[in-house]
Amino acid sequence: MRVETTELRDVLVFRPEPFRDDRGLFTRTFDARIFDEQAGSTGTRASDFVQDSQSRSVRGVMRGMHGRSGRGEAKLVRCAHGAVHDVLVDIRPGSPTFGRHQAFRLDDVGFAHLFVPPGFLHGFQALTDVADVCYRIDREHDPTEDVAVRYDDPALSIAWPLPVSVISARDEAAGTWSELLASL
Numbered sequence: 632m633r634v635e636t637t638e639l640r641d642v643l644v645f646r647p648e649p650f651r652d653d654r655g656l657f658t659r660t661f662d663a664r665i666f667d668e669q670a671g672s673t674g675t676r677a678s679d680f681v682q683d684s685q686s687r688s689v690r691g692v693m694r695g696m697h698g699r700s701g702r703g704e705a706k707l708v709r710c711a712h713g714a715v716h717d718v719l720v721d722i723r724p725g726s727p728t729f730g731r732h733q734a735f736r737l738d739d740v741g742f743a744h745l746f747v748p749p750g751f752l753h754g755f756q757a758l759t760d761v762a763d764v765c766y767r768i769d770r771e772h773d774p775t776e777d778v779a780v781r782y783d784d785p786a787l788s789i790a791w792p793l794p795v796s797v798i799s800a801r802d803e804a805a806g807t808w809s810e811l812l813a814s815l
């Protein structure tokens with residue numbers, strides 16, 4: 632498993648080495664020892680993760696940009712089937728990469744796994760007919776702490792690869808980047 636730093640402070644990409652043969656493939660998607668060696672300094676431990684969830688999206692679906700109020704949540708994100716264009720925005724006041732975003736391709740070929748520390752907005756667009764995204768989070772889901780910013784807020788200027796085919800009512804009604812800044 633290779634581990635890479637990114638343009639965003641504390642965000643890591645875990646790149647497993649899928650084993651392929653005539654049957655298909657086998658890949659490890661999570662290794663607690665490697666996680667603790669590589670991400671432990673951020674304050675999140677492998678044993679902190681308490682929920683594992685999966686979403687399925689059709690091509691062009693937009694989900695995001697989502698964050699969490701209070702002490703936020705750490706996330707591990709991967710695409711188990713298909714491919715997504717995944718974007719993170721650093722919303723940690725005082726971070727050297729505050730306000731910056733970076734995009735990652737997550738897919739079922741490389742099986743890259745993103746570690747997202749607390750204090751980020753996260754969103755993605757499905758690139759394939761079916762895209763299954765799996766998350767681990769380190770706090771129980773609590774919708775009262777949901778925070779959302781419009782995926783197409785001009786202040787963020789995130790380039791999305793496809794026209795949006797479907798978006799939730801919540802994401803359609805999401806606030807602006809400047810409203811989020813005022814609340815931090």
Ligand SMILES: Cc1cn([C@H]2C[C@H](O)[C@@H](COP(=O)(O)OP(=O)(O)O[C@H]3O[C@@H](C)C(=O)[C@@H](O)[C@H]3O)O2)c(=O)[nH]c1=O
Pocket residue numbers: 684686694695697753754755766772799801
């Ligand atoms: C996110 C989540 C949702 N739900 C429920 C709430 C709701 O009834 C249904 C769908 O929820 P949402 O519309 O919020 O799902 P979605 O828009 O896919 O939300 C997700 O978006 C991506 C970008 C993330 O980063 C995730 O953390 C999460 O915010 O599932 C849970 O029970 N647990 C969870 O962890």
